[in-house]
Amino acid sequence: MTYAGPVTDADGADGDRADDDGADGALRFSVRIEAAAGTPVTVESIRQPSAALRLSASPNPPFTVKAGSSRRVEIVIKVGDCGKAPRNAGLPFLDVTLRNVRAKQDQSFILGDRYTGDLARAVSDHCERAPRMS
Numbered sequence: 740m741t742y743a744g745p746v747t748d749a750d751g752a753d754g755d756r757a758d759d760d761g762a763d764g765a766l767r768f769s770v771r772i773e774a775a776a777g778t779p780v781t782v783e784s785i786r787q788p789s790a791a792l793r794l795s796a797s798p799n800p801p802f803t804v805k806a807g808s809s810r811r812v813e814i815v816i817k818v819g820d821c822g823k824a825p826r827n828a829g830l831p832f833l834d835v836t837l838r839n840v841r842a843k844q845d846q847s848f849i850l851g852d853r854y855t856g857d858l859a860r861a862v863s864d865h866c867e868r869a870p871r872m873s
Contacts, residue, residue: 740835742850743769745857746813765817766861770833770850773809780804783836783843785814791823792816792862794833816858821866831858 746767774780781803787794797813804810814833818824825831831854832847 740833740848740850741771741773742854743771743811744853765815765865766858767813767815768854768857769811769813771809771811772804772835774804774806776807778839778841779806781838782812783838784834785812786834787816788832788834789823789825791818791820791825793819800836816861818862818865821862824862824866826859826862826866831855 746769772780772782781801783801785794785796785800793816795815795817802810830849832849834845834847836843836845838844
């Protein structure tokens, strides 16, 4: 799994903006999932570890990546709770459950500095705008 960067809307806006002001706290990005030659791999789930963030993917798992090929997956991570949202997380990762004919396993993927920066920026931008609870 590799980070392909923010998804660009048709109007050219970066994927970390769900609307004109980015108020919904979403980071929209894509990853490439590559299956080695041999057997196809089924992606059973994609998750992130923070209870303060919600993740959705398109296509929605489960889906299969053909052997020797790759598949682009769009992911949206939304801030649900600014008080618990990770700020400047050093190595945020995605947990993925993979299955092929031989085995099923959970793997954690660290997507690198670009993903870390994009996620931190989306969380920070949203939480700075979010109304404070008293």
